[in-house]
Amino acid sequence: xxxxxxxxxxxxxxxxxxxxxxxxxxxxxxxxxxxxxxxxxxxxxxxxxxxxxxxxxxxxxxxxxxxxxxxxxxxxxxxxxxxxxxxxxxxxxxxxxxxxxxxxxxxxxx
Amino acid sequence: xxxxxxxxxxxxxxxxxxxxxxxxxxxxxxxxxxxxxxxxxxxxxxxxxxxxxxxxxxxxxxxxxxxxxxxxxxxxxxxxxxxxxxxxxxxxxxxxxxxxxxxxxxxxxxxxxxxx
Numbered sequence: 092x093x094x095x096x097x098x099x100x101x102x103x104x105x106x107x108x109x110x111x112x113x114x115x116x117x118x119x120x121x122x123x124x125x126x127x128x129x130x131x132x133x134x135x136x137x138x139x140x141x142x143x144x145x146x147x148x149x150x151x152x153x154x155x156x157x158x159x160x161x162x163x164x165x166x167x168x169x170x171x172x173x174x175x176x177x178x179x180x181x182x183x184x185x186x187x188x189x190x191x192x193x194x195x196x197x198x199x200x201x
Numbered sequence: 202x203x204x205x206x207x208x209x210x211x212x213x214x215x216x217x218x219x220x221x222x223x224x225x226x227x228x229x230x231x232x233x234x235x236x237x238x239x240x241x242x243x244x245x246x247x248x249x250x251x252x253x254x255x256x257x258x259x260x261x262x263x264x265x266x267x268x269x270x271x272x273x274x275x276x277x278x279x280x281x282x283x284x285x286x287x288x289x290x291x292x293x294x295x296x297x298x299x300x301x302x303x304x305x306x307x308x309x310x311x312x313x314x315x316x317x
Contacts, residue, residue, distance in 0.1 A: 134308035193243030
């Protein structure tokens, strides 16, 4: 089983829709979680960190479910500019490395 | 403030040639990462430096790959000899404290490598 797994998509949604992605991780010692966004032919950029209590930034909400070992990203009122690939990132306690998921592609359609 | 700088941005070479990729991290950052991204395998960590010292090179695919960080402001990733399967986008990233702190990483624009 992969350390970090994501549905590759693509998720094709109309403007204004709400869309959610999940990312599962296999190691229960995972400690830190992040969502990165990567536009086509660009570098990944941090979208938001994922805290145990969940966090929200405008239209974006990230949540962590330790019992089921997954993190989620919810995007409300989708914009065309949200079209990108969303990468989840997991850091395992005691291991000096982070693991990126392969990403979920989102396409917001006019 | 300048972000992570990588050069060259594009490289086309022939199989068997040596390729050197360069990275300048953000000033003041203590950790530097080299990644490779392909459609098939996604983003893979190749090697991670902390305070110029290689900490984890378990992702380096084979002896053809080597990385150095002679000082806090410069790192190289070398492939010798290059092979077509090395074709990918190579990203360099830096962070202030590094992986144990689970810190944000700042990525450079990447080097697109094509080995013919």
